[in-house]
Amino acid sequence: MLLFFAAFVLLRSARTIIGAAAIAFYWALGSGWLTQPLLDLTQRDAPPGGQTVAPATYAPHTAIVLLGTGTIHDHDGKLVPPRDAYARIAKSADLYAHCKQVSPVCHVIVSGGNPQEHEATEADTYLPYLLRDQVPRGDIILENRSLTTYENARNVRAILHDGYYGSLILVTSAYHMPRALLNFHRFGMQPLPVVSNTRHAKLGFLPRGENLFDAEIALHELIGLAQFHVYREIGWF
Structure with missing residues (x-):
């Protein structure tokens, strides 16, 4: 939007074309026709969702890492997990239940601080929902200081005892998985x-707010992937 606005201000002779291009661009995002390719590009390197984890995957000491994705306020003003976080919580609880069938030690590490500066961190907000899904408090480790995916990986690495966990499982959404893996690999995990x-866009003629939200997510991840590689090249990561 800022780029379109800057071009509109600076290129007076082309304002009609710039305005039409901006309208077409946001219509393509809102109607899903441009948003879906962006999501596909973001999610293409992620493993398929809903995959079954074989019992042999669980070691005698297994850690399941649940990555946070923010917090929101519901209609009553209560701080709750957003939609994608519910899916991550449910998947982590399901993995924990299967893990306990074959492994004596299964821990769920919830990684997420408070980048939005709400009244509680992501990890602390997600905790009651894991408890509700039958994950015992004694098997939950809260990492509630990380503000970025890079810090998620760095802080989780500090929690893991060398040689203690024979299996490490990472749970997050498809669009976030490629960037999350880059960061976890960066710390030797x-x-x-x-x-x-x-996530899937809803294609149609009329623009939808949800499609614009999905487009923002996809662009955020694509920029994050580019940022990771740039930072690695200049020695910041």
């Missing part, structure tokens, strides 16, 4: 990626 959910 090779987790098994398990996708909690995949």
Whole structure:
């Protein structure tokens, strides 16, 4: 939007074309026809959602890492997980239940601080929902300081005891998984990626707010992937 506005201000002779291009661009995003390719590009390297984790995947000591995705306020003003977080919580609880059938030690590490500066962190907000899904408090480890995916990986690495966990499972959404894996690999971890959910645009003629939200997510991830590689090249990551 800022780029269109700057071009509109600076290129007076082309304002009609710029205005028409801006309208067409946002219509393509809102109607889903441009948003879906962006989502496909973001999610293409993620493993398929809903995959089954074989019992052999669980080691005697297994860690399941649940990555946060923010918090929102519901209609009553209560701080709750957003939609994608519910999917991540449910997937993590399901993995935990299967893990306990074959492994004596299964821990769920919830990683997420408070980048939105709400009244509670992501990890603390998600905790009651894991408890509701029959994950015992004693098997939940809260990492509630990380503000970025890079910090998620760095802080989880600090929690893991060398040689203690024989299996590490990473749970997040399909659009976030490629960037999450890059960061976890950066800290020497090779987790098994398990996708909690995949996003799809709703195609049509009329623009939808949800499609614009999905487009923002896709662009955020694509920029984040580019940022990771740039930071690695200049030595910041």
